[in-house]
Amino acid sequence: AEALAFTLKDQSELSVPDVVAFYPEIPALVWGEVGGETLEALATRTARGVPRAAAVANLEQAFPPAGRWLRVLQDGTEVDGRTFSLSEMADYVDVRLRRISDLGPYGLNAHWRMRVKEVFTEARLPESKLQVTTVHGDFSLSNIMFDGTRLFAIDFSRFGIGSTYYDVSRLYHQLGLLLHKPWFLPSTVARLRRALLNGYDPALREDEPMFRLFLI
Numbered sequence: 126a127e128a129l130a131f132t133l134k135d136q137s138e139l140s141v142p143d144v145v146a147f148y149p150e151i152p153a154l155v156w157g158e159v160g161g162e163t164l165e166a167l168a169t170r171t172a173r174g175v176p177r178a179a180a181v182a183n184l185e186q187a188f189p190p191a192g193r194w195l196r197v198l199q200d201g202t203e204v205d206g207r208t209f210s211l212s213e214m215a216d217y218v219d220v221r222l223r224r225i226s227d228l229g230p231y232g233l234n235a236h237w238r239m240r241v242k243e244v245f246t247e248a249r250l251p252e253s254k255l256q257v258t259t260v261h262g263d264f265s266l267s268n269i270m271f272d273g274t275r276l277f278a279i280d281f282s283r284f285g286i287g288s289t290y291y292d293v294s295r296l297y298h299q300l301g302l303l304l305h306k307p308w309f310l311p312s313t314v315a316r317l318r319r320a321l322l323n324g325y326d327p328a329l330r331e332d333e334p335m336f337r338l339f340l341i
Contacts (some may be wrong), residue, residue: 126154126281132201139194140277156279161272164191168266168317173308181313183273185320190276191269192324195261195292202259209255209288211338215245218341245338254335256289264292266299293325294339 126144133139142156162170164187171180222238261268262283270277300318303309322329329336 126156128202129198129281133194133197136193136197138190138275139197140275141281142277142279154281159270159272159277159279161270161275161277163267164188164269164271165266167271168303168309172310172313175310176313181316185316187269187271187276188317188320189324190271191264191296192293192321192326194269194276194278195264196325198261199258199289204257204259204286207257207286208252209257211245211248211250211255214338215242218242218245241341244341248334248338250335257286258289260285260287260291262287262292264296266296269296288335288339290335290339293321293329294336297321297331298340 126141126147129141130143133141140159142159144154145157146155147153148155167184167187171184219238219242222233222241226233226235226238261278261281262285263280264278268278268280270279297318300314300321303314304311318331322331331337
């Protein structure tokens, strides 16, 4: 918690809550209260149905800082001497797919699982795409607070080490899940997704191979 605060100390718009207490015997951290709303609550309140252009523009302003928060975290906490294992990721995905195929839906069989696994095993990626860093672990719409000016990430119970693509693809995917709710327009979701990537890395494309693997 102290390292995170130090990493973000020069960022006037990006922060983490203050630590109030630490109980090592549990272990548990008690964080100070922060203002604003979660991005989930903000999106639900302002972007439902056919929102006003001004409302979408205001909501859109929260997502570049979310991307920058991740970029600052990664730039300040690079992990040397380790790379991400695609084979381990493929095995993990296969376990999850097996649980789905065991339920018996049509077409989601062993052949389907094999085809998905081949996407990972046949990927030829440069080592630069396999970098690891510290990750929030649950960088989601419900764990990001925004008060109109400052953005806070909260809930670090899954903080650890992982791919540089892990957190940003998770939030991007969560935005995509809004498309399954009939009261969010695809155009709104597309704007929020692009704003997130612009804040994280304007050069990052949705069809970049490593990014696509993490969306799977």
